[in-house]
Amino acid sequence: MHVFLTGEIQVGKSTVINKTLNLLNINYGGFKTYFGENRHSSDKILYMNSAAEPKAFDEENVIAKFQEGRMPVADVLKFNTYGSELIRDAKKKADLILMDECGSLEFKALEFQREVIDALNGYKPVFGVVKLSSKGWTDAIRNHSNVKLITVTKENRDYLPDVLKDFFRYKAEKVHNEAQKK
Numbered sequence: 159m160h161v162f163l164t165g166e167i168q169v170g171k172s173t174v175i176n177k178t179l180n181l182l183n184i185n186y187g188g189f190k191t192y193f194g195e196n197r198h199s200s201d202k203i204l205y206m207n208s209a210a211e212p213k214a215f216d217e218e219n220v221i222a223k224f225q226e227g228r229m230p231v232a233d234v235l236k237f238n239t240y241g242s243e244l245i246r247d248a249k250k251k252a253d254l255i256l257m258d259e260c261g262s263l264e265f266k267a268l269e270f271q272r273e274v275i276d277a278l279n280g281y282k283p284v285f286g287v288v289k290l291s292s293k294g295w296t297d298a299i300r301n302h303s304n305v306k307l308i309t310v311t312k313e314n315r316d317y318l319p320d321v322l323k324d325f326f327r328y329k330a331e332k333v334h335n336e337a338q339k340k
Contacts, residue, residue: 187248
């Protein structure tokens with residue numbers, strides 16, 4: 159079973175993920191997306207990098223640009239190459255695959271979408287965020303038989319990391335033990 163968080167903007171989904179990962183102390187990979195310092199501006203940039211690395215506000219990490227009065231412009235090639243590579247690498251080397259976050263920007267990034275769904279079809283635990291307002295391809299995440307969707311609220315965000323820690327620790331140990339047998 160995999161877990162995806164959803165909820166209102168700024169409710170604390172990524173904070174729940176970060177606190178859970180800190181409690182787990184396991185090897186994880188995958189990707190994180192994040193805005194720069196100007197996250198509250200209508201003109202902003204969205205970045206992506208490896209889940210296991212600190213935020214990098216470099217041009218090479220830009221995956222989308224937002225401008226007031228216009229639709230966001232996503233770098234489909236970056237999702238299909240770099241994003242897919244991060245997922246494939248995590249499937250090979252990590253005990254947990256992080257996907258923070260999946261949304262509508264990836265609607266044309268078909269290779270990236272395939273990598274996400276392939277990971278969900280696999281045995282290695284996936285922990286992610288699916289944007290509440292996104293439709294289309296993200297419905298495949300929400301409706302996947304191996305996905306438990308949890309809505310983060312102000313009422314549950316403080317205790318969710320402890321609950322998720324226990325769930326993922328069990329799953330990661332099980333995956334690790336199976337790999338040792340091979």
